[in-house]
Amino acid sequence: MKGINSMTTIAENELTPEQVRDSKIYTQWGLTEVEYELIVKTLKRLPNFTETGIFSGMWSEHVSYKKSKPILKKFWSTNERVLQGPGEGAGILDIGDGQAVVFKAESHNHPSFVEPYEGAATGVGGILRDIFSMGAQPIAVLDSLRFGELDDPHTRHIVDGVIAGIAGYGNAIGIPTVGGEISFDSVYSGNPLVNVMAVGLIDQAAMQVGQARGVGNSIIYVGAKTGRDGINGASFASAEFSTDHESDRSAVQVGDPFLEKLVMDATLKAVREHSDIIVGIQDMGAAGLLSSSSEMAAKAGMGITLNLNLVPQRELHMTPYELMLSESQERMLLVVKRDEEQAIIDLFKEADLDAVVIGEVTDNGRYILEFDKGIVADLPIDFLTHAPKQDLPMTKPERMSTFNDTQYEPDIADLKATILAIMSQQTIASKASLFRHFDSMVRADTVIKPGGDASLVRVRGTKKALAMTTDVNARYLYLNPFVGAKMAVAEAARNIVSTGALPIGITDGLNFGSPDNPEVYYELDQSVAGINVVAQQLNTPVISGNVSLYNETDGQAIYPTPMIGMVGLLDDVNQAMTIGFKNPGDIIYLIGKTEDSFNGSEIQKMQTGKIDGQLFDFDDEAELVAQKLVRSAIHKELINSAHDLSEGGLIVGLLESSFQNTLGFDIDTQQDAKYLFSETPSRFVVSVSPELSDEFESIASGYATKLGHVTHSDEISIKTSTQNVHLSLVETVKVYQESISCQLKD
């Protein structure tokens, strides 16, 4: 091996190791003094410019999870279905018959703020690569979006761009965007959240891992050429924002869904036809070629040597630093058995794609980069891929101790006006004017499209279907991160259960402010704890996820927002249940008890402009009972619709069930009218044919309350113990459907 002295300095203007040290440029790249000193001490020399950049990328929070790992370790992630837990491109669960479902979530928050279209588009591209790099065919995309409020013109600009970006990428590559969630709150105005989740299907025999095993095996680069886009995006995503963001635009990548479709199809073909010679596959995501290559080697306990002159380049005169840290999209790394490369190269060439051997697996445990006949980096892989962990202090947020323990008392002097106002709230109103831009049906497998609870995608060739959803009500977490996180998992599961499916697993997107703030770190810790409790009760392990920290702008942190992506399995797609009322005369039941649950509710936000007070309770037992009851009623074919209750409470659930097939209803809640708006968890609204109501009541007695029945009239009639109201279905639908599109217009 060539000694360190042969290392070359590349560009004339590149800093020398001494200049790197003296100028402290590494601090601008996100490395701390302590980390830099540790590097110097471990290497027993000064790192050169390229090596310093390499450490800054690999040790960024986005790649290394150095701050969140102590917390992430606590996730419960094993049960009888788990074939792959956290640690690979995506997690994998057994769904029987030799098949498996693969899923993961990814965030693109900062890029989407700076460059909404490309930020969101490349988010979709990135998460899809995580799925097909496992050897799985992507079958669905979901999103989870948080924006500021629509009265802010800049927010409207971001909303337009993000929606168009998700559509632009997902529609073109031909993977349906089947569901998601969107809500609005001013805490996100400087820091929107764009999380995307992708789901894939795989034959268990074809599973791939991102590992570089076998000395002498070849590292093959496939897909797009490397350009200067998104250089050091990983450290960009690991830093707080200031409003002076325009200069950061260059950290945003540009996506090409056409190219990705070619890469996806070719990669899957390679897996089908050459699984015997492919050793590992890894997508290039955060910190690009650098993190993909070093992590593949680290996972296999090997070393790696790359010749950077061989990397396909889109721009002239790129330096090693740029080549390694570029986040150009649509690129993959394959490890292929030595001397067998040609078959793989030919396969990609056939699709007009670059496929080039750029290096090999070694057994020396070192990460070596050659460039222009010299060595520009020579680092111990183990050290490089294990950033020093940071245990951070945490304290309970100040605000939590000031919260009043009484529940908010809604003002419903005018019940009709209150209902119409609730239905037009940004968070409640129909998002169809936004998700209509997503192709939710391509591949022709979508059974339940956006607009229901969970979405449902059939597994072609079987009777099975997969239910999927993304959920979190961050207002609850703001009031109480532990209980709020439990509620988020429970709500996701209720959505899955409403389709008849059994919840089987979770991916998460942990969106938080700066972990260096002990209150934020506490929120993160408590959220993970809350997720874990319910995940275990439901037997839904957390098999993958993503962390996005530093979601603050000018010191204003977002609400703790751990997005829960959940997947469920329905054995017989013919039993798929939907939220809409089906027949006039069907009896409507409420499952679950309604209590004073108003702190953090939609009606509190609407009437007071803020979220305040101690969060109401979550009853784990009641949740499990309600879910079990609904699933068994669906499997016994006793019910005609099922809809879970969440934001806005019973009134919103009833009306949404009514709108689907334009059927009215006539009910008497026998409770104070305010309970129409209560957000007590663990509740569903179901409708039952009169002939089956006895049988339904026999399994539901004690848990279900009869409310009334479905009608065919345009009228909605609601009695409560305090007030009665009649609504026109047509008028109410209009408010619900047009609220968002009206606000998005100028």
Place this chain on the structure above:
Amino acid sequence: MKAAVISFPGSNCDFDMLYALKDFGIDVQIVFAKENNLDEFDAIFLPGGFSYGDYLRTGAIARFSPIMSAVTKAANEGKLIVGVCNGFQILTEAGLLPGQLLVNKNPGFICEEVPLKVVNNNTNFSNAYSLNETIMIPIAHGEGNYFADDEVLTELENNHQVVFRYGNNPNGSLNDIAGIMNEKGNVFGMMPHPERAVEKVTGNIDGQNFFKSILSGILNQA
């Protein structure tokens, strides 16, 4: 009797079309755009998607791919040619159907089930429907706004070449045009996706009669 579904780089509804045709018992296979011979096929389907990325103009590049000369030859021989969505855009670019598909009047991709009216049921593509029947078929496009100059439009109408019209024009198409055929009646294009509306499990079977029509059309010709 054999059918081909053409797969252009960037096509993404090729398999949806293939499965739908198979469901109707048609012997069908995928043929790639690099190929140049379609002699063995009796009917040719151009599916939806974003051929070659559709960056220049929808269908503009696909039109010059090698397979298109074979498609043109087949069209001239009187074989059935069906373009759906991107396939329709390609057929117009290739001059096998008149007009052009422009950006939707309110720009942006729309995916929705929309009502279509069958305005000519005396065709190879609609004979299983009743005249003036309204069916629900999904659309999924950003550039489905049918445009042709007045002369061409008049000709289309006079020859009854318009087969489907939108009930609720979603994209600004002139004369509410959703699907047209050539004068000879063997080349057809539509923006909506009947292949997404053939199975009860996915919630809509209004597209079944489209395939039944074609099936009887192919049988008639064979």
Place this chain on the structure above:
Amino acid sequence: MYLAKIYVTYKPSILDPQGEVIKSALKRMDYADIQQVAQGKYFEVKLNAKDVDTASSEVKSFTEALLINQNTETYRFDLSLVEDEVEA
């Protein structure tokens, strides 16, 4: 070698919805004085040809064949002589 700069716009009779969208986005961003926006395409093509007339007729030919759709679009172009080197 010749460099052709080709400008493609919609024919005046064709509505340009994208221009309208950009215009309203600009208004939202507080560029209040925008009156009208039209979006077109712009191509730079380098080609070899024995003289400027050949180059010009070549450009005309492939622009009409591929770059535009004559139903709705129109174009103009400038041609200039440039150095012979094409990078990458």
Place this chain on the structure above:
Amino acid sequence: MYLAKIYVTYKPSILDPQGEVIKSALKRMDYADIQQVAQGKYFEVKLNAKDVDTASSEVKSFTEALLINQNTETYRFDLSLVEDEVEA
């Protein structure tokens, strides 16, 4: 009123996939002498401004903010004074 003609192209160092696709289509169509194709965007924007300097800085500002992606694209523009009437 001013008319700005804005030409957006990829930065010279960036190879553009769209241009590559067009170039290979042209080659297939037997335009053998094509060396390089770049596809860009072209905008015509009419705006009011009190003088040419204001107009110019306005155009610069919104082009950088909305019309281009500074990561990969660059632009130039011409500005001219036109009559006051806007159609449609």
